[in-house]
Amino acid sequence: xxxxxxxxxxxxxxxxQSMTLLCAQDMNHEYMYWYRQDPGMGLRLIHYSVxxxxxxxxxxxxxxxxxxxxxxNFLLGLESAAPSQTSVYFCASRGTGSGVYYxxxxxxxxxxxxx
Amino acid sequence: GxxxxxxxxxxxxxxxxxxxNCTYTDSSSTYLYWYKQEPGAGLQLLTYIFSNMDMxxxxxxxxxxNKKDKHLSLRIADTQTGDSAIYFCxxxxxxxxxxxxxxxxxxxxx
Numbered sequence: 001x002x003x004x005x006x007x008x009x010x011x012x013x014x015x016x017q018s019m020t021l022l023c024a025q026d027m028n029h030e031y032m033y034w035y036r037q038d039p040g041m042g043l044r045l046i047h048y049s050v051x052x053x054x055x056x057x058x059x060x061x062x063x064x065x066x067x068x069x070x071x072x073n074f075l076l077g078l079e080s081a082a083p084s085q086t087s088v089y090f091c092a093s094r095g096t097g098s099g100v101y102y103x104x105x106x107x108x109x110x111x112x113x114x115x
Numbered sequence: 116g117x118x119x120x121x122x123x124x125x126x127x128x129x130x131x132x133x134x135x136n137c138t139y140t141d142s143s144s145t146y147l148y149w150y151k152q153e154p155g156a157g158l159q160l161l162t163y164i165f166s167n168m169d170m171x172x173x174x175x176x177x178x179x180x181n182k183k184d185k186h187l188s189l190r191i192a193d194t195q196t197g198d199s200a201i202y203f204c205x206x207x208x209x210x211x212x213x214x215x216x217x218x219x220x221x222x223x224x225x
Contacts, residue, residue: 033212040123042203042217043158058212090157092212104148104213108157 003027006091006107013081013114021076021110023091029105031094032074033058034066036087037109043090049074081114088112121204121216128224133191135219137204140185144206147180148213149189152201161189161202191221199223 004025013019023032030051035043045058049068063085065077074093078085089110095102118140127133139147149161164171164178164187171178177190191198201220205213 031212035212035215040217042119042215043205043213044215045212048212056211103160103163106158 004091004093004105004107006089006110008110009108010111011113013078013112015082015114017081018077018079019081019112020078021089021091021112023074023076023093023107025072025074025093025105027093027095027105028071029093029102030071030096032068033092033094033104034064034074034076035090035092036060037090038087046076046089081112083114086112086114119204119206119214119216121202121219123217124220124222126222126224127194129194129196131194133189133194133198133221135189135191135202135204135221137187137189137216138185139187139204139206139214141206141214142182142185146207147178147187148203148205148207149176149178149187150203150205150215152203152218154200158203194221194223196223196225 007022033048034046037043044060046064047066049055052071055066067075091107092104094104120138146163148163150158151161164180175192179188201218203218204216207213
């Protein structure tokens with residue numbers, strides 16, 4: 001019962017470096033989300049996807065790109081990391097269907113520091 | 116736009132009840148949620164309530180929803196030291212995910 005798995009769990013980047021955060025879910029969920037959490041700010045939506053091959057911008061998309069080439073994976077990319085992107089990143093997924101409650105499942109987070 | 120507001124801190128004595136309040140703006144919200152986050156950990160779903168309900172009880176947790184005033188509350192009975200955490204209120208409108216409040220830090224006094 002893996003649920004939502006995020007890799008890596010921790011990472012330190014230098015300003016200007018690039019990296020990709022991976023989110024994988026094994027629940028056959030249609031919807032996937034990337035959030036960032038900053039002290040005193042709660043969680044803010046970066047990008048989301050409502051299905052394989054589709055992505056959409058959330059509240060704070062600048063500086064990030066995403067891809068959903070496979071239904072089970074949602075990748076978050078930082079092309080040129082900046083110190084303002086130091087944060088904890090959470091991935092989540094949700095199933096869909098009418099008349100049935102589908103909850104959100106969150107990963108355990110990736111703590112990213114940009115120096 | 117959507118907005119969810121919560122108080123930043125709540126301090127209670129061990130054994131007392133804790134009441135964490137939340138207001139939201141999106142009247143089309145279908146579900147409202149309470150999440151708990153302990154230091155250095157991820158988000159744990161505590162409970163949720165569908166928008167056509169007024170109240171939901173689950174052991175020590177009671178959720179009250181006033182849809183007219185767009186007000187949601189979480190009551191934790193007999194608060195224990197293990198309840199010390201940040202509590203997030205969140206609303207769900209459509210496919211574009213959850214909108215979270217900034218979180219309420221629950222501090223337990225011995």
